[in-house]
Amino acid sequence: MSHVWEKANDVQQFSGRHIGPSDSDVQAMLQELGYASLDELTRTALPKAIQDTALLDLPAALQEHEALAELKRIMSQNKLNRSYIGLGYYDTVTPSVVLRNIIENPAWYTQYTPYQAEIAQGRMEALINFQTMVSDLTGLPFSNASLLDEGTAAAEAMSMSRDLAAEGLGDVYYIAQNCLPQTIEVVRTRALALGLKVSVVDPQKVNFGSEAFGLLLQYPAADGRVEDYRNLIAQAKNKGLIVTLATDLLALCVLAAPGELGADIAVGSSQRFGVPLGYGGPHAGFFATKDEFKRRMPGRIIGVSKDANGQNGFRLSLQTREQHIRRDKATSNICTAQVLLAIMASMYAVYHGPKGLKRIAERTHALTRVLGTGLKKLGYALKSENYFDTLAVKLDQAQADGLMRAALAKNVNLGRLDDSVLIALDEKADAQQVSELLSIFAEGKPVPVLKDLAAAAGEAIPAALVRTSAYLQHPIFNSYQSESEMMRYIRKLESRDLSLTRSMIPLGSCTMKLNAASELLPITWPEVNGLHPFVPVDQAKGYKQLFEQLENYLAVCTGFDAISLQPNSGAQGEYAGLLVINKFHESQGQGHRKVCLIPSSAHGTNPASAVMAGMQVIVVKCDNDGNIDLADLKTKAVEHKNDLAALMITYPSTHGVFEEEIVQICNIIHENGGQVYMDGANLNAQIGLCRPGKYGPDVCHLNLHKTFCIPHGGGGPGVGPIGVKKHLAPFLPNHPLVKMGGDKGVGPIAAAPWGSASILPISWMYIRMMGPDGLKKATQVAILNANYMAKRLDSSFPVVYRAKNGLVAHECIVDLKEVKKTADVSVDDIAKRLIDYGYHAPTVSWPVPNTMMIEPTESESKAELDRFCETMISIRNEIREVEQGKAPKDNNVLKHAPHTAAVLTGGWDRPYSREQAAFPKAWVKENKFWPYVGRVDNAYGDRNLVCTCPDISSYS
Structure with a gap:
């Protein structure tokens, strides 16, 4: 009977699917190496001082269907209200042909960053399409291949503006008060680290003196207002300022382009081009600029070259800006990209073409005009008569609270900004929804007839701002409007790329491991990708439980005391970790500590991130075996002990070995007043064997797109949470619109509170199934x-x-x-x-x-x-x-x-x-x-x- 019972419970665990070699293969390889067991091998490989024999305190493994069912129960707690919140996030329709053939297709999501041009022609063509789309819509000739989100794109614009601004200007960056609130704070966080000042100004009243080097405007504004900024931009540029417009791609289908208004830089998010809300991410930011500034543009750029046979070939352009070459002189961190999401947005534009995009924009705007006319007929005052898709209704506190409650009672989320209630329409809006919104504001009074409102609606875009210039005229955007043609185009590009579906991708330090189908399934669930990031927190109870569990799992795996999930790339994790160290030193009255020691072998993102965090990089030598030169480390730590902020170290080392002296290395830094930042790029060699939080480092970023199975997606999305020891927990990133993070936090480093929230279920699934x-x-x-x-x-x-x-x-x-x-x-x-x-x-x-x-x-x-x-x-x-x-x-x-x-x-x-x-x-x-x-x-x-x-x- 017991034998029968054993058979009844004998199931194939997921770990046997994830781990490639069979048990007999493992034994054969061990025999080849001269070891009797995996335990003997790894006990020999790891320094004894860091080994941790305790079993990870995690739940027992679930089978794939069990884990999916448990996650479904958790995420079903999320409430899918209809959200009209706006503030940079809008519901959208992902074309099924794009959903099926790209986001759900491992041939696209398991690709690596296109450093090897010859096996990346498909995704680079898609990214060239993205760059062309952004360039056309913004009216600026050069665009990059995406940034992490709108907030970080604006922060990059500030940094670039400082580099470009005329000599003699001050260190103040002007931001219009009607910019997105999260953007203002992300830029403020970056400015503080760089020793710059942010001044939030009224764009109608600003006087340009010599103290400012740049200006950021929102077009359309956070409250929906559409303004003609030509004169303001001309005044700013006359004073030598670099002007950036944060803008909206769908709005630009009917509004005059930023380049036509005189802007030097345009930034924004391509989210509403077919990329789900996802509780804030991942979404592809964009960045475009003028021809004369192209060699100072942040991020990665896809360019056109020739191959050995004279044929056009795509490749990563301006290679000398990559971090492994320029290091602390880099203009930006090239690892901050959202390739898969940029490809989705580009395919949305290819599928709809210029006529389809304009139709979507005009329809969204028409419904907004009907709604605005109806609200005025009901006696409400709009903050502006000029708008694209967002209305700001001026109300006193009691009125606003009452209407928000009435909307919630009908499963509707409205936005809130200063003295206004926001209503932002999107691609999914329809006449019935407009009628429902009017009924909420009617408060029991008769609802106006929509046809009558449409007949009475006036123009809401000033004649001077109506777009007359053409865009997306290239045949690529005018050839694939049928699904059969679109499907074949996507398949053609797919065939030009090499992904994990074809063979092993053996990239050191990049950890291209299996991204299992069961891990990926939940990201397309509505309860995962359908939430606006600023919904009331009680509508996101499923996400809350997911975050808490995942943070706990990651803390157990790493030995750290607290985790922040906000950083939406490994590079952002580096940046966030260093900002936390800065804030800790400031809290100790030691804000002058700015020296960051970095081994000569370090990944190039390390010095680039240190400079972004306002630190001074000092290079530490490595010995002939690839280890940190302890004598040089000690000499430099003592030399800079009064100003030492941190050591950045990758472990195991970038030379692929476990350094024996890691504990001593950490002690040297601590003895001289610094903190130890560990780059978690190689964490895949440690989980279950040792815990960084226990052997010395104070902070570590974890590449969830490496060790914890989130796909690379051609160079993004990624997630780079940080784990910290208890004394650093109060300084973890927080957010202006949602309570989260440390109570003394460094501010937001990403636009959304939990960064790329919708792909976190991938790592949760991996841990639960393993x-x-x-x-x-x-x-x-x-x-x-x-x-x-x-x-x-x-x-x-x-x-x-x-x-x-x-x-x-x-x-x-x-x-x-x-x-x-x-x-x-x-x-x-x-x-x-x-x-x-x-x-x-x-x-x-x-x-x-x-x-x-x-x-x-x-x-x-x-x-x-x-x-x-x-x-x-x-x-x-x-x-x-x-x-x-x-x-x-x-x-x-x-x-x-x-x-x-x-x-x-x-x-x-x-x-x-x-x-x-x-x-x-x-x-x-x-x-x-x-x-x-x-x-x-x-x-x-x-x-x-x-x-x-x-x-x-x-x-x-």
């Missing part, structure tokens, strides 16, 4: 896989760094310097040749030049690890042919890689066969990935900067 045992085993297998690959590859490409025990952590760095000397084969040659075998290259030339950093993760099977190793060994044999003189140094299969179908089917005079070029291994024939372009010329693209859709002939 359970404490599964999470620990995942970490152990990640370490096993890396060491197995390091051993297999060492004879072909030597591993550069190992710990004293001969092991690596969860990634390894292989040396390619020798083949450069012997065969003139570069890192890039090998990276491009990997594409012919169907692989994305590992991380190239970072943190050490002429190397590759390989991270297999726990999700990849032994068969896939072996395939990749066989690929690298095969490439080494191809290099050996060059070394032996069997292949010319300047004309071989590596120098011409990758090989496109067009090249292989054209004329052929190369000293190697077509088969060797296209099908170097038998398995390649079974699942061939064909690169759409040959090797892209980066230098040409920088010399000839083009960042909008090229001529249609290039698409043929």
Whole structure:
């Protein structure tokens, strides 16, 4: 009977699906390495001083359907009222063809940042479309490929304005008082860190003196008002100020463009272009500017270049601005992007085209005019007669409270701003909803007839602000309005990209692990993506429970005392963590502490974030084994002890090893008055084995898009929460519109209170399905896989760094310097040749030049690890042919890689066969990935900067 009962309870746990190698594969790899068990391997790999043998205090693992049912019960507590709150967030309709073929398609959401241009042509075309869309609608010629949200885009505009402003101007940034309240505070947070001042001004009364360097205006304003800012902008620019307009893409379909009004910069959110509300995120911010400022623009930019065959090819432009090159001199943090959401917004524009977008805008505006006319007929006064989609109704406190209560009784959320009640209509609004809104304000009186109101409605956009210029005239926005054509266009772009659906993406420090279908399912539930971020908190009880549970799970996993979920990227986590350290020092009367020690091996986002947080970067040397040079660290910590703010350290190190002296490193910083910030990029090597909050760091950001399975989405969305020790908890980010965060918080660093809230269920699902045992085993297998690959590859490409025990952590760095000397084969040659075998290259030339950093993760099977190793060994044999003189140094299969179908089917005079070029291994024939372009010329693209859709002939 007991045997029967055991069988009845014998279920396949999710961890067995998530972890790639089978138990027999694990044993085979352990035997290859000389270890009897995973526990023995990881006890050897990790320094004894940090090991934590206690089992994670987390709930037992649930099966996939059980976890989905539990999450459904939690999120069903959310109340889905109809929200007319506005303030930068609007309901929208995601076209089903986009929902089905992009957001629910792992071929799109498991892509990595397009650093390898040749295997990223599809998503880069979509991003070029996004840039063109933003550029056309804003009337400014250069746009980037997205920022995190509207608030952070405005903060970037302030920083750029300071860099561009004329000499002799002061350190004050003017912000119009009718800007979005969250935007004002996000900019204020950034300004404080940079030592700048924010002055909130009435745009009607501002006098421009020499104290200000820039001006931010909202168009349309937070209260819906539409104003002609031409004269104001001209006055500001006459005084040398840089002027930014925060704006709305749908409004710009009928309003004169910011560039036409004279603005230097335009920022905003593309959320209402088909991206769900999601309780605040993720949403793609946008940033556009004038031609003369293009090389100072923040974020990443997709540009057009040529490939080796003379064909157009997309690539990341202005590469020299990337953080691993410019570091503390970087103009911005390139990791702050929302690629997947920008792609959704671009596809919304492609699908609707200019006529469809204008129709949506005109319909939204027409309904607003009917509503405004009706409100006036009922005796209410509007704050402005000029508006697009938002009405501000002037009321006293008692009246406003009464109407808000009456609306809630009918499951309607209205907005509130100063002395007004806001009503913001959107794409989903209809005549019945307008009638319902009028009935609320009628308070029992007869509701006016809508047709009569429509006949009586006057113009609400001044004639001088009616858009007359054309936009989205490129054929790409006028060719895919049928679903069959749109579906095929999306599929065509998908085929030009390499994602986890094709093969392993072995990027060191980037942790491209499985993003399981069950984890992703909930993000499209209405109770997850249908809430406005500023609804009354009692309508978001499901989210509240989710946040509390996830914060607790993350605290248990990391050993920290408190968690903030607000940072909406890893880079934002870095920034938030450093701001918290600043605020702590200030609370101790030590606000002068601004020196940040950063190892020379650190990820480039570290120094970029430190500068954004107003710190002075001092570089600490690393020794020959890749570890922090303890003597240099101690010398510099003592030298700067009176001004030492923090050390930023990545652990395990960026060289892929567990530094033995991590506890001593933390002690040195603490003894000299500083705090220890740990970059959590490599946390995937620690969960269940050790806890950073217990062995020294004071604050750590956690990449949920790495360790906790949120997909990378081509370079965003990401979530970068921070964990802190108890003494830092009061300083966690807070928000002006929703009570959350620390009571002495640093202010908001993202526009929404909980950042990218709607993708947090992914990490919740991962933890609930893995359970404490599964999470620990995942970490152990990640370490096993890396060491197995390091051993297999060492004879072909030597591993550069190992710990004293001969092991690596969860990634390894292989040396390619020798083949450069012997065969003139570069890192890039090998990276491009990997594409012919169907692989994305590992991380190239970072943190050490002429190397590759390989991270297999726990999700990849032994068969896939072996395939990749066989690929690298095969490439080494191809290099050996060059070394032996069997292949010319300047004309071989590596120098011409990758090989496109067009090249292989054209004329052929190369000293190697077509088969060797296209099908170097038998398995390649079974699942061939064909690169759409040959090797892209980066230098040409920088010399000839083009960042909008090229001529249609290039698409043929």
